[in-house]
Amino acid sequence: MKNFQYTEASQPAQAVQQIGAGRDTKFVAGGTNLVDLMKYGIEQPDTLIDISRLELAKIEKTATGIRIGALARNSDMAEHPLVTSQFPLLAEALLAGASPQLRNMATLGGNLMQRTRCNYFYDISQPCNKRQGPTAQAGCGALEGYNRIHAILGLESGDLNQSCIATNPSDMNVALAALDAVVNVSGPAGQRAIPIRDFHRLAGKKPQQDTTLAPNELITSIDLTTPQRAGKSHYLKVRDRASYAFALVSVAARLVVESGRIQDVRLALGGVAHKPWRLTSVEQQLIGKPATEASFREAARQLVAGAKGFEHNAFKIELAQSAIVRALQTVAA
Amino acid sequence: MADQQHPDESAEHSGASRRDFLKQSSIMAAFAITPPAAVTAVEKGLHETIATRFEQMPLRVTINGAAQQLNIEPRVTLLDLLREQLNLTGTKKGCDHGQCGACTVHVDGTRVNACLTLAMTTEGCKVTTIEGLADGDQLHPMQEAFIKHDGFQCGYCTPGQIMSAVACIREGHADSPDEIREYMSGNICRCGAYSNIVDAIMDVKQGGQKV
Numbered sequence: 373m374k375n376f377q378y379t380e381a382s383q384p385a386q387a388v389q390q391i392g393a394g395r396d397t398k399f400v401a402g403g404t405n406l407v408d409l410m411k412y413g414i415e416q417p418d419t420l421i422d423i424s425r426l427e428l429a430k431i432e433k434t435a436t437g438i439r440i441g442a443l444a445r446n447s448d449m450a451e452h453p454l455v456t457s458q459f460p461l462l463a464e465a466l467l468a469g470a471s472p473q474l475r476n477m478a479t480l481g482g483n484l485m486q487r488t489r490c491n492y493f494y495d496i497s498q499p500c501n502k503r504q505g506p507t508a509q510a511g512c513g514a515l516e517g518y519n520r521i522h523a524i525l526g527l528e529s530g531d532l533n534q535s536c537i538a539t540n541p542s543d544m545n546v547a548l549a550a551l552d553a554v555v556n557v558s559g560p561a562g563q564r565a566i567p568i569r570d571f572h573r574l575a576g577k578k579p580q581q582d583t584t585l586a587p588n589e590l591i592t593s594i595d596l597t598t599p600q601r602a603g604k605s606h607y608l609k610v611r612d613r614a615s616y617a618f619a620l621v622s623v624a625a626r627l628v629v630e631s632g633r634i635q636d637v638r639l640a641l642g643g644v645a646h647k648p649w650r651l652t653s654v655e656q657q658l659i660g661k662p663a664t665e666a667s668f669r670e671a672a673r674q675l676v677a678g679a680k681g682f683e684h685n686a687f688k689i690e691l692a693q694s695a696i697v698r699a700l701q702t703v704a705a
Numbered sequence: 706m707a708d709q710q711h712p713d714e715s716a717e718h719s720g721a722s723r724r725d726f727l728k729q730s731s732i733m734a735a736f737a738i739t740p741p742a743a744v745t746a747v748e749k750g751l752h753e754t755i756a757t758r759f760e761q762m763p764l765r766v767t768i769n770g771a772a773q774q775l776n777i778e779p780r781v782t783l784l785d786l787l788r789e790q791l792n793l794t795g796t797k798k799g800c801d802h803g804q805c806g807a808c809t810v811h812v813d814g815t816r817v818n819a820c821l822t823l824a825m826t827t828e829g830c831k832v833t834t835i836e837g838l839a840d841g842d843q844l845h846p847m848q849e850a851f852i853k854h855d856g857f858q859c860g861y862c863t864p865g866q867i868m869s870a871v872a873c874i875r876e877g878h879a880d881s882p883d884e885i886r887e888y889m890s891g892n893i894c895r896c897g898a899y900s901n902i903v904d905a906i907m908d909v910k911q912g913g914q915k916v
Contacts, residue, residue, distance in 0.1 A: 375760055378779035378825050400823065407782070407821045408802050420779065424826055471891020472876070473869065474803060476815045477822070615890035 373410050377419045384558055384590055387423050392560055392588045394419045399590065401443055402477040404470075405486050413496055414503055424479075428592055431455065437598040439556075442481035442591040446544070447472065449480060458598050461605035461626055465547035468609045471616050481591040484545065484555065484571065487582060488538035488646075489618055490514055490522065501579040502536045512536060512579075520684035521620065524692070526574040526645035527680055536579030537682065540572060540647050541618050547607060549648035550624035550640035553596055559589035568594075572647035582646075601636055603628035604703040609642075610695055619643040621692045623699040629663045639675060639700075644692055651675055663704040665697060672696035766827045768793070769837030777824055784808045784819035787834060795835035795864045799893070806892035809865040809872075810834050816872035818891075835864035838871065846914040847871050850905035858896035866892045870906045871916050879910045 381387035391397050397419040400406050409415040429443040431452045438454045449455050450466035470478065492498040492513030499510040511533045514522050519537065528535040545568075553568040571583055585591065605626040611617040622642035628635040637658045641649040654674045661667040672693035679689045761776040768791065777786060784801070787793040787810070799807030801820045808819040811833040838845040847867050850856070857863040869892045873879045878888035882903050894902065909916060 373780045375778055375780045378762060378823075400826070403823055403826065404803055404818070404821050407823060410780075411802065420823075422823075422826055471806065472872070472878070472888050473806060473809055473816050473818045473891045474821075477817050615887050 374413070374416050376417050378422065379419065380422045381426060384423075384426055384428065384592060387421055387426065388558055388560060388588065388590050390421050391590070394421075397421060399423045399481075401479045402445070402482050404474050404478045405482060409487065412494060414494065423590070428481075429479075434595060437596045439593050439595050440480055441593050442479060442484075444480045446470070446475035446478045446480070446483060450475065459547075459551060459596055461550060461607055461624055462544070462547045462596070464605070464607040465543040465622075465624060468607055468619075468622070469543035480544075480594065483542050484548075484591060484594075485583065485585070486540070486542045486545075489541045490536075490538035492517060493538060500536075501534065502538060502575070503580070505580045506534060506577060509534075514538070515682070518684055519682040521618070521643075522682060522685050523645045524679040524681055524685060524688045525641075525649050525676065526647065528574075528576055534579075535577065536575035536646065538575070538579075539643055539645060540582070541643075543607065543609060543619065543622060543642060545572065546622055546624045546640050546642035546648045548594065548596075549650050550605075550626060550638040551596055552638075553594045555585075555591060556593045556595065557585060557589045558592050559586055563592075565595070568648075569650065575646045599626070599628075599636070601628045603636060605638075606699050606702045608695055608699040608702070610691060621688055621695050623692075623695045624648075625696075625699040625703050627663070627700060627703040629704055632662055634658050634661050634663050634667070637671075637700075639671070639696065641675065641692060641696070644676075644679075644688060649675070663700075665701065668697045668700040668704075669693070671700070762825065764825060764828055766824070766829070767831045769833060779823065779825050781824045782820055783810065783812075783817075783822040783824045783827055783832065786824040787819060787832075793834050793836050797861055797864055799862065799865070804893070805862070805865075806869060807862050807865040809868040809892065811868060811872060814875075816869055833868075835868060838867065845871070846909050846912070846916060847874075847905070850909045851902070854901045854905040854908060855898070856902040856905040857894075857898050862892060862894045862896075866894065866902055870902070870909075873906060874910050874916045879906050882907060 381390055396417050398417040400420045400422055401424045428441040430441045431444055431454055432439055446466050450463045456463045493500050493502050498513035501510055501512055504510040514537050515532055522537045523539050548568050555566045555571045557564055573584055603626050607624050609619045609622040611619050619642050624640040626638040637655045639655055654671050658671050676689055676692050681689055760778050762779055764775045764777050766773050784798055787796050796810055796819055797807040799805035803818045803821040809816050810819045812827055813830050847870050851867060869889055873888045879885050885903050885906050
């Protein structure tokens with residue numbers, strides 16, 4: 373690992389000031405992703421600002437729901453009574469991710485910023501638009517390579533060799549997408565709130581950019597609004613082993629059913645796109661429909677409409693639909 | 706072990722603390738646009754041994770009860786600090802990328818992967834490694850149980866397995882074999898001693914011994 377200068381921020385405002393002053397400066401908290409990337413030479417910051425001791429780890433009630441500080445550890449979030457009682461979907465997704473050791477280290481903010489696990493992004497001998505940036509005209513190693521874990525949705529309609537077919541690896545992000553989380557960030561110009569659907573982005577022509585967070589902004593917290601109506605939720609994760617593996621496909625589902633009819637539904641998919649995949653138009657069409665397999669199957673078909681399979685991942689198109697149906701049947705039961 | 710300082714004592718007696726150092730360097734960093742002096746010391750032609758001094762920072766951390774005052778490069782992970790500078794080689798380097806759990810240690814009572822922990826971030830923390838688990842010659846109940854149940858073959862993953870197993874019980878995640886399997890999933894054993902490891906943990910849990 374290349375050496376770097378290490379500093380510590382004592383206040384969020386100071387952290388923002390410090391990151392704005394450095395040339396190639398990054399925040400570090402849990403380090404579970406960044407330190408790994410630095411070992412591979414994918415990230416090579418000159419300066420790391422340790423933000424892990426900022427007072428941003430609280431989980432507290434708000435007027436409309438809860439606020440989770442950016443430095444809350446994944447394990448703390450997953451076991452916090454406010455999360456387990458009001459947002460069991462988030463707790464379930466968090467516990468489906470990583471290992472107990474990693475969950476003890478990884479923070480909310482870091483998980484939001486988690487980078488893809490694409491093998492070609494991780495291998496610096498391979499071409500990668502995400503790692504090298506589009507101006508390098510590197511191309512995408514995964515396109516003609518081993519692309520079993522890659523995206524099937526949200527792909528650029530133009531030349532994919534200029535773009536990226538990687539997926540967002542986070543389980544937490546999928547649950548947050550289904551729950552309409554709002555990401556609060558602090559920058560030189562002050563605070564702003566970013567709805568989760570606008571926080572992560574599709575690769576498009578800027579494959580190097582995973583999120584809409586500016587390089588000099590600091591995530592401070594997320595807000596979650598408690599759903600109006602009681603419902604049931606489930607995070608279904610399909611992976612190559614029973615635990616401790618990234619999702620091939622995952623589904624975050626929340627359903628409210630009354631007298632056999634769907635009153636409210638949230639559906640987000642993981643492992644299929646550059647960001648958690650959610651189509652509110654599909655959810656709207658489910659409202660008022662009977663909570664039956666036929667309705668679920670139709671929604672699943674619509675949610676993956678336009679999916680594109682590559683040499684090794686075409687199975688995901690069918691798998692995603694089956695997973696959606698199973699997740700909805702689980703919460704409808 | 707007799708000449709170890711109490712952690713609080715050493716904190717009081719140390720001169721320029723790392724906090725002061727950091728405060729100063731933070732202020733410098735806030736105004737400096739040029740690449741950090743430490744990183745470029747070698748590039749600027751300074752002799753390597755002198756440059757190395759520039760690149761080191763003070764760290765105070767308590768390891769297995771012993772207060773340590775160290776100088777390290779910021780890029781040193783807790784795993785490399787333990788193994789290469791403190792000769793605590795019980796903590797193993799398996800994958801070095803947070804995928805195998807062989808490097809599991811406790812930081813302030815919480816199990817973490819030492820390979821992905823920058824040592825600098827453990828300032829003021831209490832670290833426990835496999836060497837700190839036994840009480841003198843008296844093995845920890847989990848160590849006894851691993852021997853009793855043959856919870857290993859080659860033994861390379863064992864220190865990480867045991868540190869994780871102790872945490873698993875302390876966290877309250879060892880109530881059934883299924884729960885143990887899930888909460889031990891961050892520790893890979895390529896020999897496949899899993900079933901005996903689960904037996905060992907169940908034995909300690911059901912024995913009700915203090916872990």
